[in-house]
Amino acid sequence: MPVLTYAENAGGKFKKSTFEAVSYARAIADQTNTSLTAISIGDVSADELNALGKYGADKVLNVSNDQLKQFVNQAYASVIADAAAKEGANIVVLSNSFSGRGLSPRIGVKLQAGIADGAVALPEISGDKFTVKKTAFSGKAFATVQLTSVNKVIALVPNSYKVVEKQTAGKVEDFNADIKQSDLKAIIKEIVQATDKVSLPDAEIVVSGGRGLKGPENWGMIEELAGLLGAATACSKPVSDADWRPHSEHVGQTGIAISPNLYIAVGISGAIQHLAGVSSSKVIVVINKDPEAPFFKVADYGIVGDAFEVVPKLIAAVKEYKATV
Amino acid sequence: MKILVCISNVPDTTTKITFTDNNTQFNTNGVQFILNPYDEIALSRAIELTEGGKGTITVINVGEVATEATIRKALAIGADDAVRINAKPHDAWFVSYQIADYVKQNAFDLILAGRESIDYNGSKVAGMLGELLDIPSVSIIKKLDIDGDKGIVEREIEGGKEILVIPFPFVAGAAEGVAEPKIPNMRGIMSARTKPLNVIEPVEVKVTSEILNYETPAPRGQVKLIAVDDSASLIGLLHTEARVI
Numbered sequence: 001m002p003v004l005t006y007a008e009n010a011g012g013k014f015k016k017s018t019f020e021a022v023s024y025a026r027a028i029a030d031q032t033n034t035s036l037t038a039i040s041i042g043d044v045s046a047d048e049l050n051a052l053g054k055y056g057a058d059k060v061l062n063v064s065n066d067q068l069k070q071f072v073n074q075a076y077a078s079v080i081a082d083a084a085a086k087e088g089a090n091i092v093v094l095s096n097s098f099s100g101r102g103l104s105p106r107i108g109v110k111l112q113a114g115i116a117d118g119a120v121a122l123p124e125i126s127g128d129k130f131t132v133k134k135t136a137f138s139g140k141a142f143a144t145v146q147l148t149s150v151n152k153v154i155a156l157v158p159n160s161y162k163v164v165e166k167q168t169a170g171k172v173e174d175f176n177a178d179i180k181q182s183d184l185k186a187i188i189k190e191i192v193q194a195t196d197k198v199s200l201p202d203a204e205i206v207v208s209g210g211r212g213l214k215g216p217e218n219w220g221m222i223e224e225l226a227g228l229l230g231a232a233t234a235c236s237k238p239v240s241d242a243d244w245r246p247h248s249e250h251v252g253q254t255g256i257a258i259s260p261n262l263y264i265a266v267g268i269s270g271a272i273q274h275l276a277g278v279s280s281s282k283v284i285v286v287i288n289k290d291p292e293a294p295f296f297k298v299a300d301y302g303i304v305g306d307a308f309e310v311v312p313k314l315i316a317a318v319k320e321y322k323a324t325v
Numbered sequence: 326m327k328i329l330v331c332i333s334n335v336p337d338t339t340t341k342i343t344f345t346d347n348n349t350q351f352n353t354n355g356v357q358f359i360l361n362p363y364d365e366i367a368l369s370r371a372i373e374l375t376e377g378g379k380g381t382i383t384v385i386n387v388g389e390v391a392t393e394a395t396i397r398k399a400l401a402i403g404a405d406d407a408v409r410i411n412a413k414p415h416d417a418w419f420v421s422y423q424i425a426d427y428v429k430q431n432a433f434d435l436i437l438a439g440r441e442s443i444d445y446n447g448s449k450v451a452g453m454l455g456e457l458l459d460i461p462s463v464s465i466i467k468k469l470d471i472d473g474d475k476g477i478v479e480r481e482i483e484g485g486k487e488i489l490v491i492p493f494p495f496v497a498g499a500a501e502g503v504a505e506p507k508i509p510n511m512r513g514i515m516s517a518r519t520k521p522l523n524v525i526e527p528v529e530v531k532v533t534s535e536i537l538n539y540e541t542p543a544p545r546g547q548v549k550l551i552a553v554d555d556s557a558s559l560i561g562l563l564h565t566e567a568r569v570i
Contacts, residue, residue, distance in 0.1 A: 071482075101464045105448075141342050141344075143538075197484055250501060
């Protein structure tokens with residue numbers, strides 16, 4: 001039975017986390033000796049759809065319908081569950097993105113499927129036993145969850161599985177979705193895109209600031225460093241609580257949990273709640289005046305120094321580095 | 326307007342997470358349990374929306390008797406009454422089925438939950454409830470206002486936000502920004518003791534997932550400290566040694 005993966009787009013372009021989910025789903029299809037179908041919903045060009053074959057999709061279902069141009073999770077979940085049923089897929093893979101978090105529970109109920117959300121590794125499959133490692137306790141632990149239902153839904157944490165190119169034919173077919181009007185009750189009135197910003201959950205590099213920056217007026221150097229590195233900006237909870245930065249930038253246990261390749265924390269001491277949300281970053285750099293800051297205990301690289309002295313030096317060094325590559 | 330707020334009982338955010346029984350059980354020894362911070366935000370917004378007699382708030386929890394301290398806190402903050410479904414919350418599927426079953430017999434205009442519980446981080450209850458009740462759901466909201474018989478909801482999307490108009494009834498998962506958490510005052514604490522807390526028995530639900538065991542992240546290596554005077558060399562190390570830029 002094939003694996004189905006939802007290929008999520010943003011403004012008609014597939015995201016890196018989509019290619020991660022497709023690569024991950026391909027690996028499951030290979031493990032279970034079956035095929036992989038990807039489903040795309042919305043306005044996506046033929047070239048983009050064909051690109052899914054590059055990451056291992058044997059078949060791409062394209063749902064292009066005026067009523068589904070924008071994401072309404074009730075309707076999208078119906079279409080994806082419908083496609084899973086028609087394809088005979090019993091494993092559905094999504095990204096654990098903001099949209100994926102809205103979709104996976106609805107799809108799970110429709111398919112009467114157990115859900116492994118926050119998955120960070122490929123499933124282990126042995127006979128009837130199907131287990132997936134997922135995050136728990138806000139990054140302070142991992143849980144191995146066994147899915148005991150026939151159908152299964154897995155939502156993969158962005159940046160936790162590498163994109164793997166595995167060329168297949170990637171045949172694109174139109175998929176006629178049966179859209180129920182009752183699924184379209186939520187109306188999108190407005191979309192406000194922060195187009196110049198790197199999306200925090202997807203970001204490979206995150207530059208984050210804390211109270212050590214002393215005030216919102218000092219964020220220019222954080223943004224400049226992030227801009228040079230192609231990074232997203234983030235902050236600690238006290239900073240968003242003080243309205244220095246928006247809540248959407250707060251990373252930590254009660255904010256967004258992230259797992260970038262590189263996390264640069266400037267002026268953040270590293271309270272247990274902050275560490276919980278960022279500790280799965282692959283490399284952590286900490287810049288703090290206080291040598292006793294707990295963050296240094298989990299950092300890979302550290303500079304004990306004043307942010308206002310260190311960050312400008314890093315900005316100059318990145319500029320120099322970029323001039324040589 | 327009748328609002329239902331789903332609440333869960335979670336380990337305090339400062340808890341050091343450990344396990345027992347060969348890493349198969351969460352070690353609750355010495356752990357203080359609290360009202361899930363996101364649920365607290367949802368409850369706080371519900372209180373703001375019903376201020377001045379504009380509605381009532383019921384809180385619902387799936388949990389054993391030990392969760393009643395958390396339920397009483399929600400009543401002290403300002404909920405009107407509470408329901409406890411007397412069962413260990415096996416997983417989001419189990420919890421959502423129990424709450425959906427209650428809602429099918431007790432209609433609400435608006436159902437709020439936290440975007441996720443800070444223990445199992447699922448973000449599933451809002452979406453599952455929406456599906457089980459066949460009503461719209463928004464899993465992570467940053468803002469919620471009411472306009473007559475509709476909700477105006479701001480939803481976070483990657484790289485921006487969306488504003489949605491959703492007719493009642495619907496389910497939403499509250500995130501930071503929706504409201505400032507409210508602290509119970511003495512009057513609230515006193516009145517919470519006498520507010521109704523109804524205990525009902527669970528319905529039978531098929532099991533679809535089981536947690537087999539837990540592990541904690543591998544300890545990280547020793548930090549490599551770089552002198553301030555040499556801080557520019559960090560960029561070189563991130564390129565040549567860590568290979569992340």
